[in-house]
Amino acid sequence: xxxxxxxxxxxVIGTVGLTKRYPSVTALDALDLDIGHGVTGLVGANGAGxxxxxxxxxxxxxxxxxxxxxxxxxxxxxxxxxxxLVGYMPEHDCLPGDVSASDLLVHLGQMSGLPHxxxxxxAADVLRHVGLAEERYRPIGGYSTGMKQRAKLAQALVHDPxxxxxxxxxxxxxxxxxxxxxxxxxxIGTDFGIAVLVTSHLLGELERISDHVVVLDSGRLLRSSxxxxxxxxxxxxxxxxxxxxxxxxxxxxxxxxxxxxxxxAGRAVEVQVLDETTYDVVRxxxxxxxLGLVRLQERHERIEDVFREGGAxxxxxx
Amino acid sequence: xxSPSDSRPSGVxxxxxxxxxxxxxxxxxxxxxxxxxxxxxxxxGLGRSGRSKVLPMILLGLTLLPALIVxxxxxxxxxxxxxxxxxxxxxxxxxxISVFVASQAPTMFxxxxxxxxxxxxxxxxxxxxxxVLVRYASLSAAAFALIWAPQxxxxxxxxxxxxxxxxxxxxxxxxxxxxxxxxxxxAGLTALVSAVxxxxxxxxxxxxxVLLVSYTVVTTVQxxxxxxxxDTVAEAAGLFAPYSLVNGLQVYYLGAPEGSPAPxxxxxxxxxxxxxxxxxxxxxxxxxxxxxRRAAVV
Numbered sequence: 087x088x089x090x091x092x093x094x095x096x097x098v099i100g101t102v103g104l105t106k107r108y109p110s111v112t113a114l115d116a117l118d119l120d121i122g123h124g125v126t127g128l129v130g131a132n133g134a135g136x137x138x139x140x141x142x143x144x145x146x147x148x149x150x151x152x153x154x155x156x157x158x159x160x161x162x163x164x165x166x167x168x169x170x171l172v173g174y175m176p177e178h179d180c181l182p183g184d185v186s187a188s189d190l191l192v193h194l195g196q197m198s199g200l201p202h203x204x205x206x207x208x209a210a211d212v213l214r215h216v217g218l219a220e221e222r223y224r225p226i227g228g229y230s231t232g233m234k235q236r237a238k239l240a241q242a243l244v245h246d247p248x249x250x251x252x253x254x255x256x257x258x259x260x261x262x263x264x265x266x267x268x269x270x271x272x273x274i275g276t277d278f279g280i281a282v283l284v285t286s287h288l289l290g291e292l293e294r295i296s297d298h299v300v301v302l303d304s305g306r307l308l309r310s311s312x313x314x315x316x317x318x319x320x321x322x323x324x325x326x327x328x329x330x331x332x333x334x335x336x337x338x339x340x341x342x343x344x345x346x347x348x349x350x351a352g353r354a355v356e357v358q359v360l361d362e363t364t365y366d367v368v369r370x371x372x373x374x375x376x377l378g379l380v381r382l383q384e385r386h387e388r389i390e391d392v393f394r395e396g397g398a399x400x401x402x403x404x
Numbered sequence: 405x406x407s408p409s410d411s412r413p414s415g416v417x418x419x420x421x422x423x424x425x426x427x428x429x430x431x432x433x434x435x436x437x438x439x440x441x442x443x444x445x446x447x448x449g450l451g452r453s454g455r456s457k458v459l460p461m462i463l464l465g466l467t468l469l470p471a472l473i474v475x476x477x478x479x480x481x482x483x484x485x486x487x488x489x490x491x492x493x494x495x496x497x498x499x500x501i502s503v504f505v506a507s508q509a510p511t512m513f514x515x516x517x518x519x520x521x522x523x524x525x526x527x528x529x530x531x532x533x534x535x536v537l538v539r540y541a542s543l544s545a546a547a548f549a550l551i552w553a554p555q556x557x558x559x560x561x562x563x564x565x566x567x568x569x570x571x572x573x574x575x576x577x578x579x580x581x582x583x584x585x586x587x588x589x590x591a592g593l594t595a596l597v598s599a600v601x602x603x604x605x606x607x608x609x610x611x612x613x614v615l616l617v618s619y620t621v622v623t624t625v626q627x628x629x630x631x632x633x634x635d636t637v638a639e640a641a642g643l644f645a646p647y648s649l650v651n652g653l654q655v656y657y658l659g660a661p662e663g664s665p666a667p668x669x670x671x672x673x674x675x676x677x678x679x680x681x682x683x684x685x686x687x688x689x690x691x692x693x694x695x696x697r698r699a700a701v702v
Contacts, residue, residue, distance in 0.1 A: 144527055166529045170429060174527035182519040184453055196438045197528045199429040208425055215422060225453065241524060246425035278422040 096122055098249055098281045099143060103152035106138050106305070113138040115305040116152065121283065125275035127292030127313070128285040130302035136285040137177065139302070140251050144174060157248055170199055173242030173280075177253040180238065183227025187218055187237040190226065191244050198245035208244050215278075216240045216270060232263035239270065243280070250274060252284040256291060268295050325368055326354040326381035333377050340371040356385060435530055436538050443542025444549075447508040456511075463504045464550060467497045471554035475561030486562055486572075490555045490579030491651065491660035494586055497554070498619060498647050501590065505547050506611030509594035510604040512539045513692070517602050517699055536696050540689060543595055548587035555579050575660070582654040585681060589646045590615065592688030599695045618645040626665040638666035639673050643680045652677050 099121040106114040114135045130136050141147040143156050145165020154161045156168045181190065188209055195205030213222045216236040221229065226237060235255060242250050255271060256264045272295040275282040286292050292299055293313060301308040327333045338355045341348040344367050347358040357368060365382075372379045430438075442451065448464070449457030471493065478486050494501060516522040525535055559576040563569055593614060598607040622645035629638035642648040642664060654660035655667035656674045668674045 146526055166432065166531070169527060170529045172527075174524075176520075176523045176527075178520060178523075180520045180523045182515055182521050184456070184515075189451065193442060194524060194528070196442075197435060197525060197530065199431070199435055199529060200425070201428060201430060202438075204425065204427050211423060245429075279424070 097155070098122055099154070099156055099283065101152065101154040104139075104142065104149055104154050105151045106135075106142060106147070107150045113305050114142070114149075117305065117307055119300060119307065119310065121298070121300070123281045124297035125272060125282040125284065125295055127296035127299040128283055128302065129287070129289055129292055129299060130285075131287060133304075134302040135305035136302060137253060138305075140174070140253055140283075140285070143251065144169060144172065170245075171248045173245065173247035173250040175238050175242040175250065175252045175255060177257060179234070181226045181234055184225055186223050187213060187226055187229075187240065188222040190237070191241055194241050195244040200245055205244070208246065212240045212243045215243070217266070231258045232260070232266075235259060235263070235267060239267075243274070243278075247280060249281040249283065252282060254285055254287070256286065256288070264291070271295055321359050322385035323357045323359050323364065323368065324351065324354055324381065324383045324385045325357060325372075325379070327372055327377040328380050329377040333375075336375050337371060337377065340375060341368065344371060354381070432529055432531075432534065436534055439530065439535070439538045440542050440545070443512055443539055444545050446511055447543060447546030452511075459507055460504060463500050464553065467500050467550060467554050468557060470496065471557045471561075475558055475565070479561060479565035485567060486558060488558070489661045489663065490558060490576050491582050491654045492663035493555055493558065493579070494551050494583065495647055495651060495663045499616065501547070501551055502612055502615035504550050505543070505590045505594045506608050506615065508546060509543055509591070509598040509611060510607045512543045513595045513598040514602045514604060514607050517599065518604070522696070522699060532696055533693055536692050537689070540591060540595055540692065544587045544591040547591050548584055551583040551587055552580060555583060578654060578658040578660050581658065582650050582660065585653065586646060586650040589650060589681065589684045592685050593646065596688040596691045596695075599692055615646065619647050621645070622648050623665060630666055635666065635669065636673075639668050640676075642666055642668070643676065646684065649677060649680055649684065653681060
C-alpha cells in the first residue's frame, strides 16, 4: 500500500503506449514515458508531438489509444483534478491586452480555485518572483515580449501547482532575457520544489537547465535519460587561436607534427586528449607560433548529437 | 541552539523565498460562481479600464432617467396609474438596451477568442461547457439588470406613491418574467454574433444591426399588415424580433398591456411564440458551445 503510494509520487508523468492519430498524421506513436520530479526537458523539432502531448496531459485532447497519468491521476477520467494541480504556460500569445498582469493573475488564481484574498496574495508573490515590479499594474498590451513571457509564466504558477508544463518559454526573447527565463525555470524546479516539464527546440537551453531530457521525433520516443548522460565528456579538447588569418591551420599542423591527433572544427581545432601532457603540448605549440590562445575547452557531447547520430531510425519502445 | 549574544541584528528585510500555498482550494461550483461575478462586473466596466466603464454607466443612467421622471410626475400629479406599463418600458428604451448588450457581448465572448485567453481558462479546472454557460449567464444577468432596474424604480415609486399595491405587484411580476426572457434572448443572440465574428467592432455593429433592424422591420411589416387586414401576417412577423417576440408572450400568456403592434391572437400563434422564444435561447447557446469546442483545441 505505502509502496504503491511512494511509486505514484515518484512518477509525475507516466504514459503507456500513448497514441494520438489525426486523419492524416500520427502525432504520438505508442509513447512510453516515466517522468519524475525536477526539471525535465522535452526536445523535438516542430511537429514532433510536444504540444499534442501537453494537451493530452491536460485532458484537453483525448488520446486515440494508450493511457497517461499525471500526479497519479488518469488523464481520461480525472482531468479536472489534474488541471487543479498543474500550471500551463502556452507557447502562443494568450494574454488580454486591456488588463494589468496583477488583475489577470488574481482572476486566474480564482479560476484555479483560490479564494479571492489568497489569490491576491499569491499574485503579488508570484509576480515578484518572476521579476515584474511596478509594471504589474499597467495594461499587458504595453508590455515587451520579455515581460509578457514573465506574466505568462506567473499565471502558470499563481495557484502553487505541483507541476508546470512550459511550452517554449524562451520563444522570442533576446539573449539576456533568455538567460533570465532559463534561470527562473531552473529555480522553479529546484528552489520552488515544483516539477517542471519544459519544451524547446533549442537543445542547448535544455542542456543547461534540465535534470532529465526526453527527445521526441515524429511522435516517437527517441531517447530519455539524465542530462549528464547526454553530455559525458568525449575526451576531445577544443582549441581556438587568433593572430593570423590561417592561425588554426598552422596550429593544427603543429599539433599533428607533435604526434597528436588533431582536426579542424570550424575556425577552431579539436585535439584528442591522450594524457595530462597533451595540454602542455598545445600550449607550447601556440606559444611557438606566436598566436593568441582564445579558448581551451573540454568538448562535451551535446543533445544535438542524438539527432545527428541518425537516431530517428533506432527507436526502442522501452 | 544559538546563544542570545551572537544573534543577528533584527530589522533586516529577508527574501523569504518561494512560499507554497497550503490553504483551501475551492470546487468547480465556487469557481464558476467567481467567474459569473467577474463577468457580471466586467459587463459594467468594473474591474476593467476607466474608459470601459463610460458606455455601460451612461446607458444605465439613460434607461433610468425616463423612469425617474415618470415616477416623479405621476407622484406629484397623483395619477391613478403610471402613464407607462412596466412591460412596455423595454420597448421604449430598446435602443439603449440593444446598444448595451451589443457592446458588452464581445467582452464576454470575443476577447477570450481574440487574445486566445481561452487556453488559460481551459487549462484550469472548469470544463469547457461550464465556462461557456457561465459567461452566457453573466451577460444575461447584466442585460437583465439593465432592463429590470428602471422597472424596479417605477414599481418602488408606484408603491411609495400609494398606487394599489396588489395590481402594481402583479404587473411588475409579469414584467420581471418578461425581462428575464428578453435578457436571455438578447444575450444569446449577441453572444453568438460576437463569438463568430471575434472582432470587437464588427461584433458590436453586427449585433446592433440584428437587434435594431429586426425590430424596425418587424414593426413596419406589422403596421402595414394590420392596415391591409392581414392580421396573421402581422402576428407572425412579431416572431422575428426579440422585443416583439417577448412582448407578444407577455401579452398573450400573462395579460400584460399591448406594447408592440400585433401580439399573438390565437392559441396556435401563442404556441409558436413560445417555440420561437425557446429556440432563440437554445440555438445560440448550442452555437456557442460548438464554437468553443472548435476554438478550444489550440
